[in-house]
Structures are given as C-alpha cells and as structure tokens.
Amino acid sequence: MxxxxxxxxxxxxxxxxxxxxxxxxxxxxxxxxxxxxxxxxxxxxxxxxxxxxxxxxxxxxxxxxxxxxxxxxxxxxxxxxxxxxxxxxxxxxxxxxxxxxxxxxxxxxxxxxxxxxxxxxxxxxxxxxxxxxxxxxxxxxxxxxxxxxxxxxxxxxxxxxxxxxxxxxxxxxxxxxxxxxxxxxxxxxxxNPEARETLLKRLNEFHSASSETLKRIAESLQARLEEGGLACKVDGRLKRAYSIWRKMERRAISLEQLSDIFGFRVIVDDVGDCYRAVGILHTNWPMVPGRFKDYISTPKNNGYRSIHTTMIGPENKRVEVQIRTHKMHEVAELGIAAHWLYKDGSSGAERSEEFASTFRWLRQLIEMLEHGGTPEEFLEHTKLQMYSDQVFCFTPKGLLITLPRGATPIDFAYAVHTEVGDSCVGCKINGRHMPLRSILQNGDEVEIIRSQAQRPSPGWEAFVATGKARSAIRRAIRQAKQAEFGRLGRQIVKGVFEAAGKEVTDVILQRAIGPLHMDDLGDLLASVGDGTLTGQQVLETVYPELPAKKTPARKSVKANGAGDHRAVVRLTGRGHGLAIRMAPDSQPLPGERIVGIITPGEGVTVYPIDAPALAEFDGEPTRWLDVKWDIDPDHPQSFPARLNITARNEVGALGHITSLIADYGSNITNLSMTERDSDFYDMQVDLEVRDFKHLTRIMSALNGLSVVSKVIRPRR
The missing domain is CATH 1.10.3210.10 (Hypothetical protein af1432)
Incomplete structure (x- = not known):
C-alpha cells in the first residue's frame, strides 16, 4: 500500500x-x-x-x-x-x-x-x-x-x-x-484462463526465439531515420494476450498467421517529422498495400492520432510501425487524462483539439439517451451493453427499455408501466403484429396495443421472464378472482334466500359478517363464491330460527334440479372467467342440462348432468350447485366440442369429413390421428359449435357419410 x-x-x-x-x-x-x-x-x-x-x-x-x-x-x-x-x-x-x-x-x-x-x-x-x-x-x-x-x-x-x-x-x-x-x-x-495461459506460453516462446531479430529490426529502423536527419526514438512492443486472441477469433486464423504480434513505435518531435519519417521508411522498404492509415489528419473519435504503416522491412520481415509525436504518444497511452484541463474549467477541455471529438461523442450519446434515436445508432455509437444477458428495446417514442434475454412483449409492457401490462391485448414488433409470446431481440421497437376491457390472462405467467411482470399478473388475477367470486357468491346467496322465501339485501347480509368471522361484505360474498362458505350457512346465520333442511341426495338433484334450497347460477357465454370454468374433458354445451361442483377455494366447475365424472361427488351433496344456461339468441356464440371419428382409410375421406363440418358452419380448431391401419383410422376432432343441437346435426350428417364408420362424443 x-x-x-x-x-x-x-x-x-x-x-x-x-x-x-x-x-x-x-x-x-x-x-x-x-x-x-x-x-x-x-x-x-x-x-x-x-x-x-x-x-x-x-x-x-x-x-x-x-x-x-x-x-x-x-x-x-x-x-x-x-x-x-x-x-x-x-x-x-x-x-x-x-x-x-x-x-x-x-x-x-x-x-x-x-x-x-x-x-x-x-x-x-x-x-x-x-x-x-x-x-x-x-x-x-x-x-x-x-x-x-x-x-x-x-x-x-x-x-x-x-x-x-x-x-x-x-x-x-x-x-x-x-x-x-x-x-x-x-x-x-x-x-478464459486456459486460452490465456496457452497463448502466453506461445508468445513467450515466440519472444525468446525472436528477441534478437526484433532488436536488430529496431536498430535498423532507428539508423535509417537518423541518417535521414530525424531525431527519434524507436522501440518494439509485444501485444497483450487478449488483443491477439480477439484478432485470432475475428479473423479465424492461427497465431502463426498473425503478422502483427510485435509492433514498433517511432516517436518524433513534431507533426512534420511524422510525415518525413513515413517518407524515409517507404523509401527504404516497400509498404504493404492497404495497410497505411493516417490518424493524424483524421483522428479517431477518442482523440488518438498516429500514422500506421506496414512494410516488408529489415531482414525481409513484415514490420508494423506506428509514427507519432511525444504529445500524441502521451494521448495514445493516457487518453483524455493526458491533457487534463479541468483546472482551467471544462470549457477549456472542450476547446482542446485532441479531445474535441471525444466530447462531441459524449454529447451525441447523451442526446440520444435523452431524446431517443434508432437502436442501430445507439448500439453502434456506444458499443456497450449493460449485461450480456440483456436486450435493449425501444418504445415508438424512443424510450429505452432493458429486459433479460427471453423476455416477451408482456414483460416489455409491464416494464413501461403496470397499467400498460394489465391492459395489453396485442403488440407490434418493428411495425408488424406479432404474438405476445414472441421473444424480443436487441434493437426491437415494441408498440403495445391496449384495451381498458382487457385483464391479464393466467396463461401469460407461463412465458414471461421478469419478476415484475409475473408478480403483477398474479396480483391482477387474485384481484379478478376476488371480484368474480364476489359476483358468484351474490348469485348463490340470492338463490338460497329466495328459495327459503327470505329477503336478501346488503343490510341483512351484514348480520352474518361477525358471526362468520369475515372482514366485510365483499369478503363474505367471495367466500361463498369460492366455496369456503355455503349459501345455506349464510342463510342459517342470518335467520337462525329457520328449521334445518336435509341436504338432497344426488338422485333428486339429477331428476329435479338441485332442490328449492339450492342456488341458480346462470351462464351467459363460454368466457366464464376465473370463478366458473367448464370441465375440460366434458365440454358442456348450451341446450344440455348442467350442474356445478363447488371446490373450496377454487370456485365452480360445470359438468353436463350425465357426465360420468360426477359419480365421484355422490358422497358430497353440499358441493352440488344448480346451474342454467342463459344465452342471448340474438348474439350467438361458439363453444368447444370434441368428436371421435372412425373413418375408412381411402383417398378423399378426410376431405369429405372436413368439408361437411365447414358446410355446417363449424370451425375445426384441432385434428389429430389417434390410430390407423390399412382399412380404418381413428381421429380426434376439436371444433366450435353454437349449442348442443348444432353439434347433434353435425354428428348426424357425419354418420350419413359413406366414409364414416362411427362418430361419438367422448365423455369422462
């Protein structure tokens, strides 16, 4: 120290x-x-x-x-x-x-x-x-x-x-x-320690074998320049390992193929001597075409000034030479610190000829960062990257957003603002509409398309890369679930109270908050909606004098609905949200009798009344909920359905099947072959239909095709 x-x-x-x-x-x-x-x-x-x-x-x-x-x-x-x-x-x-x-x-x-x-x-x-x-x-x-x-x-x-x-x-x-x-x-x-050690070993061997040659070359250069009347200093230098490694990587060549492992510097008194030195050297040895660069008349952006030339020099060796003045050498080694003028004020430094381009670069860089520029200008100008595992993207107004590699437009939207992420419905990347799961690249310009009616999708969490986006999505889903559970809970409570012939208002429901240990009315209704509480419990808490009713068996629920003490929940479409969801393996359709199964903490799952999967809930009648369709006929919707079809293995069979489905106004969303032999093949077809009648007509028409052996609707 x-x-x-x-x-x-x-x-x-x-x-x-x-x-x-x-x-x-x-x-x-x-x-x-x-x-x-x-x-x-x-x-x-x-x-x-x-x-x-x-x-x-x-x-x-x-x-x-x-x-x-x-x-x-x-x-x-x-x-x-x-x-x-x-x-x-x-x-x-x-x-x-x-x-x-x-x-x-x-x-x-x-x-x-x-x-x-x-x-x-x-x-x-x-x-x-x-x-x-x-x-x-x-x-x-x-x-x-x-x-x-x-x-x-x-x-x-x-x-x-x-x-x-x-x-x-x-x-x-x-x-x-x-x-x-x-x-x-x-x-x-x-x-890369192994590469460095290997390279250093080779360089040391090369230096040991060539040191005398290098000394003689430097002496020859010095002698010829002094004979020409120039006072100068000539020295040789071995380039650093990383500089050589980078050049080998860039050119994809071996160490032996590099001609500039060693370089020579000629230091003279003034600028005129630099050009005289070039004349003397080129007079005595032939220069290599394309290897002459004059950074004195056109300095580099960082203030560097020298003349570079390569010759076939003494002992017929390829020699790289840098020619500069003492002041230029100081600048080349120390950069902006070589001519420090802050003691005279920053304006003095900016007036310095050596560093004018350096300050100009800084001003341009700051202007780009403050006002935005093209990604290409930014990356080319700075040659910097905060971390190798990040990507730089831009808003249409030029705002710089940095994200981890693998980030998507959803991550970008949340990086701009949480409200932008919550209302994101689509995106444009470099002016083109792209999926929200697209992986962003360096320099992408991302425009987020928003809708105030949008809310984050649970599926987003599967492909976002940032913690901010993931936590915001989870928070928004929790809030949306709470709101939906509250709405569902209100429907359930209303149905239970009306079935019992009792009035239901917010004031009346307030009576149940304390006894049921709820925080407020919203908490009470959400607890009913997610199945933590039942509507019957709320009714009995508000009206304790009512005689307890026996819970009906599943048989009566199937035959007559859920019973007069059960709630009626109405479904208005396929987008039921987070509190009510359709059983994925049963795919109930409008026109079918349906029933809901409440799972505490998760809400209601809707099944067709004849779904085999309902058998596992026979012993839990309190989880059954009466659910009905309430579809507006003036605004038809599409619903998913699945068919298993066995068809003849002959030319054109698949075309007949898909054409018929299209003729009946249905869209196929997925089709896969499940089994095939020389005579028949089985396939699974996912399609969209308006209701149960629409699906029934399609199945009847398919059964009428000569190429179709069997059509069934799978149920679990």
Missing amino acids: LRQYELVDRVLGYDPKADEALINRAYVYAMKQHGNQMRASGDPYFSHPIEVAGILTDLKLDTATIVTAILHDTIEDTGATMEELTKLFGAEVANLVDGVTKLTRIEITSERSKQAENFRKFLLAMSNDIRVLLVKLADRLHNMRTLHFIPSPEKRRRIAQETMDIYAPLAGRMGIQEIREELEDLAFKEL
Whole structure:
C-alpha cells in the first residue's frame, strides 16, 4: 500500500502546485473513517482507495481527482456525509465523490434488478464530469487486480464479464489504452484462463526465439531515420494476450498467421517529422498495400492520432510501425487524462483539439439517451451493453427499455408501466403484429396495443421472464378472482334466500359478517363464491330460527334440479372467467342440462348432468350447485366440442369429413390421428359449435357419410 508521503510525492512530481495539505487531510480522514474494515484479500480496506489514487497519479490527474479517489468509498461504506465532505474538502471534491457513489449504487442495483435506467444514469452521471468516470475506471482496475481473492466463482465471473462489456470499452472510448488493455487482460484471465495461459506460453516462446531479430529490426529502423536527419526514438512492443486472441477469433486464423504480434513505435518531435519519417521508411522498404492509415489528419473519435504503416522491412520481415509525436504518444497511452484541463474549467477541455471529438461523442450519446434515436445508432455509437444477458428495446417514442434475454412483449409492457401490462391485448414488433409470446431481440421497437376491457390472462405467467411482470399478473388475477367470486357468491346467496322465501339485501347480509368471522361484505360474498362458505350457512346465520333442511341426495338433484334450497347460477357465454370454468374433458354445451361442483377455494366447475365424472361427488351433496344456461339468441356464440371419428382409410375421406363440418358452419380448431391401419383410422376432432343441437346435426350428417364408420362424443 502507498504511504502518505509516497502518494504526495507522486502528485508533486507532475504537479508542483498541487494542494499537498488537502491530500494529507483526505488521507488521514479516509483512514479514520474506514477504521478496521477489511477486504476479501485480508488487507485493510483503506488500502483500496489509496491504490485507486495511485493509479490516477499514473494518469497525472489533478488534486481534486486524487482526493476524490481517496474518499470515494466514504459515503457508501462509512458514516461520512456530503455535508461533512463539503465542509472539509470543498464542494468540488464532495460533488465528485457523490458522483462516484451514485455509480457504485447503480452497479449494486443493476446486479439485483438489471433495469435499463441504471445504464442511462451511469452515462448521464459520467457526462456531468468525466473525472467521475476516471475514478470509477481506476476503482474497477484495482478491484480486477484483486479479483482472485473473491471466493465465489460466479461473482468473479460476473465482475469480469461486466468489466469486459462496460469498463474496458469505456476506457478505450476515452483513449486510455493502458487501462483498457489491463482490464481486458484481467477479465480474460478470469473468463478464459486456459486460452490465456496457452497463448502466453506461445508468445513467450515466440519472444525468446525472436528477441534478437526484433532488436536488430529496431536498430535498423532507428539508423535509417537518423541518417535521414530525424531525431527519434524507436522501440518494439509485444501485444497483450487478449488483443491477439480477439484478432485470432475475428479473423479465424492461427497465431502463426498473425503478422502483427510485435509492433514498433517511432516517436518524433513534431507533426512534420511524422510525415518525413513515413517518407524515409517507404523509401527504404516497400509498404504493404492497404495497410497505411493516417490518424493524424483524421483522428479517431477518442482523440488518438498516429500514422500506421506496414512494410516488408529489415531482414525481409513484415514490420508494423506506428509514427507519432511525444504529445500524441502521451494521448495514445493516457487518453483524455493526458491533457487534463479541468483546472482551467471544462470549457477549456472542450476547446482542446485532441479531445474535441471525444466530447462531441459524449454529447451525441447523451442526446440520444435523452431524446431517443434508432437502436442501430445507439448500439453502434456506444458499443456497450449493460449485461450480456440483456436486450435493449425501444418504445415508438424512443424510450429505452432493458429486459433479460427471453423476455416477451408482456414483460416489455409491464416494464413501461403496470397499467400498460394489465391492459395489453396485442403488440407490434418493428411495425408488424406479432404474438405476445414472441421473444424480443436487441434493437426491437415494441408498440403495445391496449384495451381498458382487457385483464391479464393466467396463461401469460407461463412465458414471461421478469419478476415484475409475473408478480403483477398474479396480483391482477387474485384481484379478478376476488371480484368474480364476489359476483358468484351474490348469485348463490340470492338463490338460497329466495328459495327459503327470505329477503336478501346488503343490510341483512351484514348480520352474518361477525358471526362468520369475515372482514366485510365483499369478503363474505367471495367466500361463498369460492366455496369456503355455503349459501345455506349464510342463510342459517342470518335467520337462525329457520328449521334445518336435509341436504338432497344426488338422485333428486339429477331428476329435479338441485332442490328449492339450492342456488341458480346462470351462464351467459363460454368466457366464464376465473370463478366458473367448464370441465375440460366434458365440454358442456348450451341446450344440455348442467350442474356445478363447488371446490373450496377454487370456485365452480360445470359438468353436463350425465357426465360420468360426477359419480365421484355422490358422497358430497353440499358441493352440488344448480346451474342454467342463459344465452342471448340474438348474439350467438361458439363453444368447444370434441368428436371421435372412425373413418375408412381411402383417398378423399378426410376431405369429405372436413368439408361437411365447414358446410355446417363449424370451425375445426384441432385434428389429430389417434390410430390407423390399412382399412380404418381413428381421429380426434376439436371444433366450435353454437349449442348442443348444432353439434347433434353435425354428428348426424357425419354418420350419413359413406366414409364414416362411427362418430361419438367422448365423455369422462
């Protein structure tokens, strides 16, 4: 760990005017605040902010940034406050510490909730003062250097992947290549250790075998340039493992096929010397066509300036050379930190020629995030992704929504707002109508189609990916169930009271709330609707003087209805909702006599009166409920039905059957072959009909076909 005087000496070494007293005061304050806190490595926690400050001294940053690094964890991890920091160190330092603290909190929240707003806030906070980002980059670099002390492999991998996806690209975007390359290498070490070790071993072998050759090439380049009258410095460098690995992956080539494992830099005094150096080198050695790039006349967006050329150089070796001035070299290594002008105000930094494009990029990025742009512009411009398991989608107005991979338009709707999700009936993805179960992709524009009459479907829960959507669907279904159970309970209570010749009003029903331990009238009616209470119990509680009635047997229920003390529930269509549902294996139709079976906590299941499945409820007569159809003949509806058909195995048989069903105005929803031999085949046909008579006519017509041997309606 850096000692106090060592840190101060580093800062004074590049900035003699630095506020030594402020740095000393911050050092002592942070050490006291962190006290006995320890890191995973077993070192005192205070060592971390000091090492972060040390990294920033390598970038030659101003006093305020160094002090911010020392204090950057005090608000988050100690009892320090913004007011106290402002009083002791000034508003500038306090605001910088607050910016770094917010980014740290965004990281923690992102890990838990992975919401898009965190990415937006991250970049917006960065744009306010780039020094906040530089401190965060140094913080991440030291954390990556000590990553191996974290015991959890999953956490190490998550941090490494996040570093590769966010922090390394951001460091590169700001031109800080040294930090970018080290972050990539440390992340590479965690994410793919075997590949890195293999590559390092090969590189070391290659370097051992070629070191003398490289030295001779550098000396030859230096000699020819000096003969041409240029004062310069030439050095060779071995590229980092991850940079080589990425190039091998991108080009799908082996290490031996790479021509630029080693590169040479030529450092000269001024811009004119850069072009003179190119002339001297190309005069002595032939250049490789298509390998000349002039980043001096057209700098990169991060301020990088150099001339790149590749030649067939000394000893007939392919040589890659970068030519730059001393100032350009400093910018190439340290990026925006190389020409730090915050001490003269941010406007000075923006006027800097080297960094004009960098600030322009930041402004464009923030404008896109604030006002929306095309997904392609966003992804191309930032080259960033919050997490590799997320997708970025947009509303038609350009609002950025981030979801986990595998998310659907339902997840998107609930991410916009709970009311949008609850009222979702359809969607358009990139302008096309698509199913709600569609999987969203990066850059999709999603438009949610809404209806106030809509409510969440229980089936949605099977394909949503976010916890927010799942919990909202469950909550809405619970509320809808409660309302439906209440309506059903009111019907049941009304039928029971009318059958007993007693008046039923809300005021009268209030008498049963206390004795039956209900919270209110809604709770009472819902309990009757879901079968927890019976209408008879409510009647006997309100009118205890009534003589108890014997519950009728199933035989009388079948023959005469449920009895004069039972309720009558009327069904008005197939969409009966959550409180009343049709028996799936019996599929009752209008025109058939039906009966309801109450299951406590679940509501009513409706069966045809002759369904074999009713036999299992013979011993539970209190669960039987009289149910009747009440269909408006002026507004016909369709209902599901199923037929099992045995047909002759001959050409055209299936066509005859399906054509007849269509001729009778019925739609086939599903058809499957269940058994087949050389003479006959059995098939199961699901179709939609208006009522029992409609189905009977279709069955009679099918039996009249010569290709049909048998038609039955299965019952369970």
